[in-house]
Amino acid sequence: MTKIFAFYLPQFHQIPENDSWWGEGFTEWTxxxxxxxxxxxxxxxxxPGELGYxxxxxxxxxxxxxxxxxxxxxxxxxxxxxxxxxxxxLLEKPILNFLNDSSIDIQFCICWANESWKGTWHGAAKNxxxxxxxxxxxxxxxxxxxxxxxxxxxxxxxxxxxKPVFQIYVPESIPDLxxxxxxxxxxxxxxxxxxxxxxxxxxSDDFDPxxxxxxxxxxxxxKSINRYHHKTLKGLVYRYLFSNPLIRKIAKWxxxxxxxVVRYCMEDFRASYSFDFYPLAVPNxxxxxxxxxxxxxxxxxxxxxxxxxLKACLKQAKKNGDSExxxxxIKSWNEWAEGNMLEPEAKYGLEYLEAVKxxxxx
Numbered sequence: 533m534t535k536i537f538a539f540y541l542p543q544f545h546q547i548p549e550n551d552s553w554w555g556e557g558f559t560e561w562t563x564x565x566x567x568x569x570x571x572x573x574x575x576x577x578x579x580p581g582e583l584g585y586x587x588x589x590x591x592x593x594x595x596x597x598x599x600x601x602x603x604x605x606x607x608x609x610x611x612x613x614x615x616x617x618x619x620x621x622l623l624e625k626p627i628l629n630f631l632n633d634s635s636i637d638i639q640f641c642i643c644w645a646n647e648s649w650k651g652t653w654h655g656a657a658k659n660x661x662x663x664x665x666x667x668x669x670x671x672x673x674x675x676x677x678x679x680x681x682x683x684x685x686x687x688x689x690x691x692x693x694x695k696p697v698f699q700i701y702v703p704e705s706i707p708d709l710x711x712x713x714x715x716x717x718x719x720x721x722x723x724x725x726x727x728x729x730x731x732x733x734x735x736s737d738d739f740d741p742x743x744x745x746x747x748x749x750x751x752x753x754x755k756s757i758n759r760y761h762h763k764t765l766k767g768l769v770y771r772y773l774f775s776n777p778l779i780r781k782i783a784k785w786x787x788x789x790x791x792x793v794v795r796y797c798m799e800d801f802r803a804s805y806s807f808d809f810y811p812l813a814v815p816n817x818x819x820x821x822x823x824x825x826x827x828x829x830x831x832x833x834x835x836x837x838x839x840x841x842l843k844a845c846l847k848q849a850k851k852n853g854d855s856e857x858x859x860x861x862i863k864s865w866n867e868w869a870e871g872n873m874l875e876p877e878a879k880y881g882l883e884y885l886e887a888v889k890x891x892x893x894x
Contacts, residue, residue: 534849534858536842536888537690538601538865538874539643540609542626544588549622553651553662561585563869567821571785574829576820578868581876591629591636597875598638601865604885605892606874608639608690609865610699615644615676617666622649631682641690642683643699643733646706667706673715681723692747692856695720695729699750703732709744717745731810741807748808750861753797757789760796767793770831784825791816791832799844808852811845813838813862815884818871829871835883842891862888 543550543560550558565585567577580586583600586593601609611630614622630636651660683689684696691697698716706712713730720728730746732739741749761767767790773779775787794814801811815838820827845860852858864872874884 533892534846534860535607535639536605536846536860536862536892537608537610537639537641538606538862539867540611540865541867542588542612542623544586544593544866545623545625546589547623547625549663559587560867560869563821567869570820570825571783571788574820575879576818578818578821578871579878580868581878581881583875588626588629591633594626594630595633595636597865598636600875600885602638603889604882605889606638606862606865606885608641608688610641610643610861612645612701613642613680615646615679616648616663617668617672619672619675619679620663621679622663627683631686634687637688639688639690640683640686641697641699642680643701645701647702665705667708667712669708670711670715673712674719677716677719681719684720684725684728685723692729692854693726695727696725697729697731699731699733700746702734703741703744703746704735704739713745746807748810748857750810751798751812753800754794754814757793757797760793760800761789763796764790764792766790780825786818786820786825786827786829788829788831791830791834791837794830794833795837795841795844799841799848801848808857809848810857811848811860813842813845813860814872815841815862815874816871819869821869821871835880835887838884839887839891842888843894846891 541560546557546559554562564578569576583593583596588594611627613627630640646665648661648665649663651662689696703709716728731748731750732741732746733750734752735749741747758771761771770788770790774785779785780787798812798814816833817828817830820829842860849858849860862874866873866875874888876882
């Protein structure tokens with residue numbers, strides 16, 4: 533049976549760095565609570581359902597999340613992980629809590645979100661560098677591997693061909709990617725693993741994963757979404773009217789993209805791939821809580837539309853010959869300030885999760 537994994541954001545607990553940058557007590561909820569509607573029919577603020585405004589200081593919330601996810605057909609989480617070089621991590625507490633609490637019964641893999649943190653993430657001055665992502669060479673890559681080794685060995689770790697899955701969010705950003713991958717592969721075997729199953733998440737069209745020994749890529753076609761607006765009249769209207777930069781500036785509107793256009797984009801699968809291809813399903817998107825009218829909103833997103841989208845992704849995933857590679861990723865489980873989540877929310881309740889369960893059971 534095809535497995536479904538959802539990306540998981542850990543920024544729901546207080547850390548000194550966020551306190552310094554954004555004010556005492558900052559978490560993902562800070563911007564979520566402050567959000568306001570920016571056009572007629574714009575649903576903001578988003579209000580969490582049964583899980584409430586949770587805190588990830590301890591593992592108790594994650595236990596509830598894991599049970600809820602599995603009850604509705606989510607097989608695992610993809611934990612975002614932040615390693616900036618020289619053993620500098622941020623927001624590591626939730627995944628360490630998970631690692632140390634074997635009672636949290638859900639599969640997982642790690643996605644190294646290897647991007648610098650900039651102020652634009654939360655609406656501050658453009659290009660304000662908060663935490664730089666550094667690539668410091670083989671010795672530092674060894675430290676990174678040692679940090680991740682307990683996760684690779686954990687019994688809940690997602691494995692393909694008996695190798696733990698490890699995602700790099702933007703593999704092309706690593707200047708010595710070959711050294712990084714070689715270091716991990718060598719250390720994996722020294723430490724009793726059969727190797728690493730590598731996945732890239734965000735890459736350009738001309739990136740050849742096989743050159744570096746990366747076996748799979750997650751669908752990143754969203755970067756080309758503009759070419760799909762022409763498929764519907766509504767798409768054209770939104771692109772050239774409601775998303776027109778001049779009109780947006782005057783009206784103080786965010787960019788709006790019809791969800792139907794998003795589906796056209798994300799379901800435009802090739803006949804074949806030279807690498808292991810993994811579909812990405814996107815339930816919704818609205819990052820105006822972070823960046824206000826500079827943000828983007830998917831209009832017309834709904835549990836019903838998502839159900840049909842997810843169904844198409846599962847159909848594509850089944851084309852992978854190896855059953856262990858019948859995987860679909862969902863972005864995301866809980867990115868609330870980007871309006872990108874499956875977790876229960878006041879308007880739709882459990883309907884997004886019910887859509888997952890319905891598709892999974894077909």
